[in-house]
Amino acid sequence: xxxxxxxxxxxxxxxxxxxxxxxxxxxxxxxxxxxxxxxxxxxxxxxxxxxxxxxxxxxxxxxxxxxxxxxxxxxxxxxxxxxxxxxxxxxxxxxxxxxxxxxxxxxxxxxxxxxxxxxxxxxxxxxxxxxxxxxxxxxxxxxxxxxxxxxxxxxxxxx
Amino acid sequence: xxxxxxxxxxxxxxxxxxxxxxxxxxxxxxxxxxxxxxxxxxxxxxxxxxxxxxxxxxxxxxxxxxxxxxxxxxxxxxxxxxxxxxxxxxxxxxxxxxxxxxxxxxxxxxxxxxxxxxxxxxxxxxxxxxxxxxxxxxxxxxxxxxxxxxxxxxxxxxx
Amino acid sequence: xxxxxxxxxxxxxxxxxxxxxxxxxxxxxxxxxxxxxxxxxxxxxxxxxxxxxxxxxxxxxxxxxxxxxxxxxxxxxxxxxxxxxxxxxxxxxxxxxxxxxxxxxxxxxxxxxxxxxxxxxxxxxxxxxxxxxxxxxxxxxxxxxxxxxxxxxxxxxxx
Numbered sequence: 001x002x003x004x005x006x007x008x009x010x011x012x013x014x015x016x017x018x019x020x021x022x023x024x025x026x027x028x029x030x031x032x033x034x035x036x037x038x039x040x041x042x043x044x045x046x047x048x049x050x051x052x053x054x055x056x057x058x059x060x061x062x063x064x065x066x067x068x069x070x071x072x073x074x075x076x077x078x079x080x081x082x083x084x085x086x087x088x089x090x091x092x093x094x095x096x097x098x099x100x101x102x103x104x105x106x107x108x109x110x111x112x113x114x115x116x117x118x119x120x121x122x123x124x125x126x127x128x129x130x131x132x133x134x135x136x137x138x139x140x141x142x143x144x145x146x147x148x149x150x151x152x153x154x155x156x157x158x159x
Numbered sequence: 160x161x162x163x164x165x166x167x168x169x170x171x172x173x174x175x176x177x178x179x180x181x182x183x184x185x186x187x188x189x190x191x192x193x194x195x196x197x198x199x200x201x202x203x204x205x206x207x208x209x210x211x212x213x214x215x216x217x218x219x220x221x222x223x224x225x226x227x228x229x230x231x232x233x234x235x236x237x238x239x240x241x242x243x244x245x246x247x248x249x250x251x252x253x254x255x256x257x258x259x260x261x262x263x264x265x266x267x268x269x270x271x272x273x274x275x276x277x278x279x280x281x282x283x284x285x286x287x288x289x290x291x292x293x294x295x296x297x298x299x300x301x302x303x304x305x306x307x308x309x310x311x312x313x314x315x316x317x318x
Numbered sequence: 319x320x321x322x323x324x325x326x327x328x329x330x331x332x333x334x335x336x337x338x339x340x341x342x343x344x345x346x347x348x349x350x351x352x353x354x355x356x357x358x359x360x361x362x363x364x365x366x367x368x369x370x371x372x373x374x375x376x377x378x379x380x381x382x383x384x385x386x387x388x389x390x391x392x393x394x395x396x397x398x399x400x401x402x403x404x405x406x407x408x409x410x411x412x413x414x415x416x417x418x419x420x421x422x423x424x425x426x427x428x429x430x431x432x433x434x435x436x437x438x439x440x441x442x443x444x445x446x447x448x449x450x451x452x453x454x455x456x457x458x459x460x461x462x463x464x465x466x467x468x469x470x471x472x473x474x475x476x477x
Contacts, residue, residue, distance in 0.1 A: 012417045018476035021414045025470050028407040032460065035403060049396065052446050078208065084243060084402060085194060089187040091410045092250045096180045099171045128211050142191065152184050158177035237367065243402060244353060248346040251409045255339045258330045287370050301350065311343050317336035 016107045020098035023111035024091060027118055031087050034080035037126070038073060045070040079125040082138070083118065089145050090114055097148035100155040110144050117141040175266045179257035182270035183250060186277055190246050193239035196285070197232060204229040238284040241297070242277065248304050249273055256307040259314040269303050276300040334425045338416035341429035342409060345436055349405055352398035355444070356391060363388040397443040400456070401436065407463050408432055415466035418473040428462050435459040 011017055041047070047070030048054050054063040094114075098107065117140040124134035170176055200206070206229030207213050213222040253273075257266065276299040283293035329335055359365070365388030366372050372381040412432075416425065435458040442452035 012414075012419065012474055015476060018474040021418075021470055021474040022476050024410050025414060025467050025474075028410050029464075029467055031403075032407050032463065035460070050393070050446065050452075052449050052452070055449060075209070080403065084406065085190075085239065088243065088247060088250070088406060089191050091406070092183050092187050095254075095413075096171075096184060100180075101171065128209065131211050131214060134209075134211070142194070145191065146188075149184050149188055152180055156171055156177040156180040156184075158174060158181050234368070244349075244398065247402065247406060247409070248350050251342050251346050254413075255330075255343060259339075260330065287368065290370050290373060293368075293370070301353070304350065305347075308343050308347055311339055315330055315336040315339040315343075317333060317340050 015104050016098050016102060019104070019108050019111055020094055023115045024094060027087055027090065027115050030115075030119060030122065031080070031083040034076060034083060034122075038076045038080065041070065041073045041076055045072055047073050075128070076126065079122060082121070082125070086118065086138070086141055086145070089149075090141070093145055093149045093152060096152045096156070100152050102151060110148055114141050114144040117144070174263050175257050175261060178263070178267050178270055179253055182274045183253060186246055186249065186274050189274075189278060189281065190239070190242040193235060193242060193281075197235045197239065200229065200232045200235055204231055206232050234287070235285065238281060241280070241284070245277065245297070245300055245304070248308075249300070252304055252308045252311060255311045255315070259311050261310060269307055273300050273303045276303065333422050334416050334420060337422070337426050337429055338412055341433045342412060345405055345408065345433050348433075348437060348440065349398070349401040352394060352401060352440075356394045356398065359388065359391045359394055363390055365391050393446070394444065397440055400439070400443070404436065404456070404459055404463070407467075408459070411463055411467045411470060414470045414474070418470050420469060428466055432459050432462045435462070 012021065042053075046057075046066045047068050048066050049069075051063075051067060054066045057063040057066055094111070097110070102110075117137045121134060121137035121141065123129065124137055128134065171180065201212075205216075205225045206227050207225050208228075210222075210226060213225045216222040216225055253270070256269070261269075276296045280293060280296035280300065282288065283296055287293065330339065360371075364375075364384045365386050366384050367387075369381075369385060372384045375381040375384055412429070415428070420428075435455045439452060439455035439459065441447065442455055446452065
């Protein structure tokens with residue numbers, strides 16, 4: 001089976017594919033970080049949603065008061081949701097784009113701008129920065145994804 | 160490195176893989192459209208969720224009244240969420256299905272029905288059409304995904 | 319085109335890739351099951367969110383009372399959302415990990431633990447089991463994903 005492994009290794013050795021792997025992983029790790037930030041705010045603000053999560057605060061009314069929404073928790077959750085909505089398209093379209101044979105420099109430009117835009121978006125959402133910083137960083141990531149989708153469809157179109 | 164690039168090009172030249180790339184991209188672009196529709200309704204209905212988004216409407220109470228939920232905005236968001244819940248499985252299972260060596264005509268049938276069902280689902284949700292149009296279009300996409308998952312597991316099962 | 323098909327077949331014949339395909343499909347099917355459980359609770363608890371879904375219960379006030387949230391429905395939906403937040407990273411990072419040439423036994427360990435942790439997480443959320451069962455099962459899946467991301471970045475890093 002060494003022949004097959006060689007082929008797989010060659011896929012991961014391709015520079016465009018390596019760039020995709022690197023940036024896709026970074027942007028997914030950034031998204032995963034939102035779970036930890038949500039947990040941090042839930043614990044520090046004492047704002048939970050499941051009764052079993054407040055059991056350690058005692059029983060009855062004393063624990064029930066921690067079953068509440070908190071503006072900071074909800075803000076992180078909206079940022080997390082926005083990540084999902086935008087990173088899922090990037091994952092799929094970016095993989096197909098990486099396989100569609102783009103120039104390495106063009107591909108790097110797409111991946112770097114998308115990743116940078118999503119990091120700026122996270123800061124813009126969590127601090128929060130005044131608008132239009134959040135909407136602009138969202139739009140940049142969106143436009144980069146559209147640009148990759150155009151290349152994929154131009155290369156592969158098979159309806 | 161031309162040998163590696165050739166191999167990648169060959170992957171994207173495979174007709175089943177090209178069909179997957181085309182339909183996965185179309186269905187992801189359709190999902191991304193939901194963000195724009197949400198933005199359109201938020202602006203036209205003046206219904207926002209982040210205080211910084213209403214800053215341009217003035218300060219204090221005059222801006223605060225636009226921090227509210229709107230039924231049309233919430234409807235689009237539910238459609239977007241349903242897309243995420245159903246298109247994420249399609250992305251993963253569809254890719255593995257495309258690599259599992261299906262007949263081209265069978266694969267095209269799966270991809271076309273899934274994509275059509277999700278487009279009908281979007282119209283059924285947003286207009287909205289009377290039930291059972293939404294639940295049926297959802298079920299068709301769901302069943303197509305299960306059918307592809309069955310083929311993947313039959314081909315690859317390695318526990 | 320038989321040469322190309324052979325190459326695709328070889329990819330799916332690689333044991334690590336087959337293991338990824340199997341476990342990714344299982345974990346996606348498990349996530350899709352959440353839709354059915356949500357539908358089951360919506361119908362049995364008569365708790366709907368779209369007016370067109372309650373039309374069969376009659377018109378006006380008699381149907382309107384079924385437009386309400388139900389704690390069991392909301393619990394399943396939170397479990398579904400947690401799946402999305404954690405299975406999307408697994409899909410992307412797991413695919414890249416499978417292509418990064420890990421040892422078969424190490425890869426199997428990662429995929430099995432992740433899948434097991436997400437199944438335990440679902441039971442812990444839906445029954446619900448007392449904490450820390452839910453948070454621990456979540457953390458195990460999270461740690462396995464981080465471990466795979468580390469391997470991907472170590473193998474492919476190309477910034």
